[in-house]
Amino acid sequence: xxxxxxxxxxxxxxxxxxxxxxxxxxxxxxxxxxxxxxxxxxxxxxxxxxxxxxxxxxxxxxxxxxxxxxxxxxxxxxxxxxxxxxxxxxxxxxxxxxxxxx
Numbered sequence: 001x002x003x004x005x006x007x008x009x010x011x012x013x014x015x016x017x018x019x020x021x022x023x024x025x026x027x028x029x030x031x032x033x034x035x036x037x038x039x040x041x042x043x044x045x046x047x048x049x050x051x052x053x054x055x056x057x058x059x060x061x062x063x064x065x066x067x068x069x070x071x072x073x074x075x076x077x078x079x080x081x082x083x084x085x086x087x088x089x090x091x092x093x094x095x096x097x098x099x100x101x102x
Contacts (some may be wrong), residue, residue: 025100032093039088040081043070047077 002087043063050060057072064070069079 012057012092026096028093028096028100031096032089035083035089035092036089040084043080043084047080048074049077054073 008038046056046063047060047070049055050057051074060070060072060076063080064076067083070076070083071079
């Protein structure tokens with residue numbers, strides 16, 4: 001019937017009139033938390049490996065010039081965990097936000 005509007009039902013996916021699924025974007029917050037945790041954990045382990053195994057000292061030296069407080073020590077590793085989470089969260093949040101707007 002030419003004048004009749006059809007509603008498309010794809011099971012659990014709700015679609016609007018144009019056929020585009022509602023709530024189809026990625027979650028900015030979830031992506032930020034995931035990437036922030038991974039980045040923070042990597043910096044934490046890097047700081048510990050530089051402190052106890054003397055592995056990655058030059059890389060820690062370079063990163064310490066950009067991340068205040070980060071160095072090859074236990075306290076510096078926790079500071080790296082914090083800075084890694086913050087930078088990873090902000091970066092992933094912005095990337096997913098731009099992706100959802102395209």
